[in-house]
Amino acid sequence: MKPTGKLFAAVTLLLVSGGWVLADEKFERASICFEQNATDDDAEVVIEANGGDVGLATINVVSPDGRTIINFKASNSKLGIRHFAFESPEPKNDGSVQADFPEGEYTFTGTTVTGVKLHGKAALSHKLPEVATVIQPAADAEDVPIKGLEITWRPGKNPVAYIVAIEQEESGHEVTARLPGNVTRFAVPDGFLAAGTEYKIAIGTVTAGGNSSFVETTFSTAKKE
Numbered sequence: 558m559k560p561t562g563k564l565f566a567a568v569t570l571l572l573v574s575g576g577w578v579l580a581d582e583k584f585e586r587a588s589i590c591f592e593q594n595a596t597d598d599d600a601e602v603v604i605e606a607n608g609g610d611v612g613l614a615t616i617n618v619v620s621p622d623g624r625t626i627i628n629f630k631a632s633n634s635k636l637g638i639r640h641f642a643f644e645s646p647e648p649k650n651d652g653s654v655q656a657d658f659p660e661g662e663y664t665f666t667g668t669t670v671t672g673v674k675l676h677g678k679a680a681l682s683h684k685l686p687e688v689a690t691v692i693q694p695a696a697d698a699e700d701v702p703i704k705g706l707e708i709t710w711r712p713g714k715n716p717v718a719y720i721v722a723i724e725q726e727e728s729g730h731e732v733t734a735r736l737p738g739n740v741t742r743f744a745v746p747d748g749f750l751a752a753g754t755e756y757k758i759a760i761g762t763v764t765a766g767g768n769s770s771f772v773e774t775t776f777s778t779a780k781k782e
Contacts, residue, residue: 585609587665587677589618590767591658593650595688597773600650602658602681604643611669612637621661621681637670655683686762687713688770689741694758696774703750703778709742713762713770720761720769725754738763753780 586607593600604627606616614637618627631637645654658681665677690711694701708721716738723745724731732749750756754777761771 582673582675584665584667584675584677587679588767589658589663589679589681590769591654591681591683591685592761592769592771593685594647594771594773596771598650599647600654601647602645602654604641604663606641606665606667606677608637608639608667608669608675610639611671611673612639613641613667613675614670616641616665616667619664619666621659621663626658626663631670635670680766682766682768684764684766685768685770686716686764688772689713689716689719689760689762691758691760691772691774694774694776696776698776700779701750701776703752704747706745706750707742708745708758708760710760712738712741716762717765718763720759720763720771722757722759722761723749724757724759725751726757735763750778752778754778 584606586605589602589604591600591602604618606613606618612631612634614631614634616627616629617625620626627643629641645658648654660681660683662678662680665675665679667675669675691708692711693707693709708723718738719736719740720733721736721743722731722733730749732746734743736743755775756778757773757775759771759773761769763769
């Protein structure tokens, strides 16, 4: 769910008062999105910024109401930090996250360790997509075979993508996939599941703006193949 690649444009040179100066450049990525876990009824905001191949010495993000919500400095680093991923706490979806992170345009500014100034803007909406409904395996299913398992779900309304994750929480083993919005099934790779083990499924419905709604269920595999 996170684009990469060398999209960072070369620094533009402008002739000003008889001399060449560095012009401001855009962040390679500047985004903000709203997420909910419908099963746990919690919510969070996720902010990402990527300055390209050169590390950032500073980054600031200002909300639509003028508050500085991120003010970071890599004061003693010569290389700086290239990629930032900030997440708010995840309280109950009672409006507290929406109040602290209002809808509207967020302004990103930063400076690379080489002195280039970066800027960007990203819009936040509180509108969340409909959740998917897991069909197979059924919630809390037992004796699920460890080979040939296909996860299926009933879609939400007009998603642009799905994020599917299967996790074994004790070991931390996880398989994650981002799928097109017209796909409603995912084949778990053979060899990933172990016998007699509980797993968690999370399916996220993603909007064009990046907001997402997740649902979670669990299942247990058969003790013998």
